[in-house]
Amino acid sequence: MRWLAVLLLIARPISAAEPADVIFSNGSVYTVNERQPHAEAVAVRGDRIAFVGSNADAQKFRDNHTRVIDLHGGTVVPGLTDSHCHIFGIGEREMTMNLEGANSFEAFLAKVQERVAKTERGQWITGRGWIETFWKPPQFPTRADLDKIAPANPVYLTRADGHASVVNSAALKIAGIARATPNPFGGEILKDDSGEPMGMLLDNAQDIVESKIPKPAEAEREKALSLGVQREIALGWCEIQNAGSELSDVQLLRRANEAGQVKLRIYNAAYGPGAAAQKLLEEGPTLNAYRNHFTQRTIKVVFDGALGSRGAALLAPYSDRPDTSGFLTQKEAELLPLFQEALRRGIQVETHAIGDRANRIILDLYERAFQTVPPNERKIREPRWRVEHAQILSGQDIPRFARLGVIVSMQPSHAISDLFFAPARLGIDRLAGAYAWNSFLKTGAVVCGGSDAPVERGEPMIEFYAAISRKSTKGESREGWHSEQAVTREQALRMFTVNAAYAAFEEIDKGAIEPGKLADFTVLSADIMKIPEPEILNTRCVMTVIGGETVFEDRQ
Ligand SMILES: [Zn+2]
Ligand SMILES: [Zn+2]
Structure with missing residues (x-):
């Protein structure tokens, strides 16, 4: 296949090249472009790719003003896109009690107890990320478990999947949930054999309690977004497709973009049915706003x-x-x-x-x-x-x-x-x-x-x-x-690049390293297309480039 790529390169007129702003050289570039699958260098002009090819040919795009960044053999893939995540939730995970690491029921309780000790009587305790998969036995926690360690605070702890929460008796009382409370549509209040609520609330039943918890201040939401964006670009994501937001978050996303605070590309969905979806239907889509950093054209239904x-x-x-x-x-x-x-x-x-x-x-x-x-x-x-x-x-x-x-x-x-x-x-x-x-x-x-x-x-x-x-x-x-x-590795790479772009109507601009497309790419510490499987988990993002700008660099 490589001879074909070489022939195509020779055929391309590259002699009278307009100089590039930046040349990334000495990379092992997986382009996800079938006509030219592999390359060494990428030249960028403005926020777009001007050239993809060999180190030698890239020199033709160089003049006195061109910056040259040596990738030292690093593996380059098209800007990775997370086609489904929740950017505010990612930031909030860093801010609230993160129960992810609790690999036993005892460890879960210990983490909650630690938080109870630091919280004033009567204040809400919230957290997220627990999952019983590896607990022995793998059973949901109950309100009785939480009552023992938190008798004087309402507690609301969301399971990792976000589709269930466990609450204690104080929280049930505030929400008015008792034996006679019926299941809401699309939700379930788990009850024991005698008909008493056990503290586990599934899906729409969570809302009965959640609506009683004081809403986070606007500043906290802003902080969550900012932490979320920082984390994503440090991991090598160039775009995330945000799987649902309420109206207030849509407005916050726009304001943060107007202020130039969002380095990450965000493809946002508005939750529907409801106010956010209604507004999107009335106002129509927002496409490629803020220099291709914000698009909203999707309604998310659960x-x-x-x-x-x-x-x-x-x-x-x-x-x-x-x-x-x-x-x-x-x-x-x-x-x-x-x-x-x-x-x-x-x-x-x-x-x-x-x-x-x-x-x-x-x-x-x-x-x-x-x-x-x-x-x-x-x-x-x-x-x-x-x-x-x-x-x-x-x-x-x-x-x-x-x-x-x-x-x-x-x-x-x-x-x-x-x-x-x-x-x-x-x-x-x-x-x-x-x-x-x-x-x-x-x-x-x-x-x-x-x-x-x-x-x-x-x-x-x-x-x-x-x-x-x-x-x-x-x-x-x-x-x-x-x-x-x-x-296959090729299929997996496509899932997070060109297919993600297609799923967002963005394949003209994104998803491959190709002249004319936005200069988004992720540089990795190892060749994920070749190394043994377990080594992939040790591979790091060493550089994230969005629109030709290095938005993250690991200086280790
Ligand atoms: Zn989701
Ligand atoms: Zn989901």
């Missing part, structure tokens, strides 16, 4: 719960709790008119769907919207709607994505986290359609990759490793993990 907390809507009951098959969190009849309006106005829709029932019904709804609003009545003929997670699928529904042109937005780390408990929830048979990356690719569907941080760590190397190995970060694989669903 259609069911999550697998771990048994809120994901399944076609058949949970294997480890046969009295439930989960629930939908939105009403179909309310979504259809929203979807039709979105098509007419050229707004993209992305929907969180985890269970096989949620996935089937959302595809039905998309299909009905496409049929009732034909291409000539749409503002954008090819809507590129997405399903977020597409985690558990009935075999017959997998080919429907490609057929309908629906993009599959998947998070490789979810597989290697969830597969520890998925066999218990689903039984072995249903795992055939779970986290089925390769099955989707084989049908011709576009699969873009994300992390869903702060649900997961949100590190590109963990995602890349998970996608190609389908093993835990300790290298484990177990019965029912379906290792054949692992993808």
Whole structure:
């Protein structure tokens, strides 16, 4: 293949080159451009790529004003994009009690207790990130557990997936939740055999308590955004696709961009149905604002719960709790008119769907919207709607994505986290359609990759490793993990570059290292396309370049 690239380079007129502002040389550049897969140097003019090729040819773009940055053989990939994460949540994780590391029930309690000791009586204690997967036994905590260590403070602690929270008795009391309180639509108040609330609230039931917690001040939200952005660019992300925001956060994002404070490119979705989606429908999309740093053209719908907390809507009951098959969190009849309006106005829709029932019904709804609003009545003929997670699928529904042109937005780390408990929830048979990356690719569907941080760590190397190995970060694989669903390194790289760009209508500007595109790239400490799998987890981002500007550099 390399001779072909060389021939193409020779054919290109590069002699009378206009000088570049910056030349990045001595790199091992994986371009994700099929016509020129590998290169050594990239020349940048303004915020765009002017040249990609050999070190020698790059010299033709050099004059007295050109800065030359020696990459010392570093591996360069197109600017990595996290197709699904929550930027404010990522920042908040750094600010509030982070329960992620609690690998035992005792460690979880100890962390909470530590916080209780520092908190005034009566003040709320909130935190996020606990997950019972490796606790012995792997059971949800209860309000009684929390009452013992926090009798005088209301406590609200969200499970890692964000779809369930455990609260203590003080919090239940403030929210008025008692034996007689019915489950809200799209949520569940877990109760014991005698009918007493146990303290676990699933999906929409969380809102009953959450609405009583004082809202964070505006300054705290700003700080969360700023911390989130700092963290993302240090990890090598050049763009994140923010999977949902309320109106106040949309305004905050715009203000922060106006003030030039956001170095990261953000592709933002507005939550719907609701005020944020309504405003987007009325005002229309914002495209490539603030020098291509902010686009908003998407409505995010959350259609069911999550697998771990048994809120994901399944076609058949949970294997480890046969009295439930989960629930939908939105009403179909309310979504259809929203979807039709979105098509007419050229707004993209992305929907969180985890269970096989949620996935089937959302595809039905998309299909009905496409049929009732034909291409000539749409503002954008090819809507590129997405399903977020597409985690558990009935075999017959997998080919429907490609057929309908629906993009599959998947998070490789979810597989290697969830597969520890998925066999218990689903039984072995249903795992055939779970986290089925390769099955989707084989049908011709576009699969873009994300992390869903702060649900997961949100590190590109963990995602890349998970996608190609389908093993835990300790290298484990177990019965029912379906290792054949692992993808190749080339496919994994595409998921986080060109496919992510396509999923955002951005493939003209982003997703590959190619003349004319925005100069976004990530420089890594090792060659992730060649090194043994476990070494990927030790690979660091050494430089993040966005629009030709080095926004992060690891000076180790
Ligand atoms: Zn989700
Ligand atoms: Zn999410």
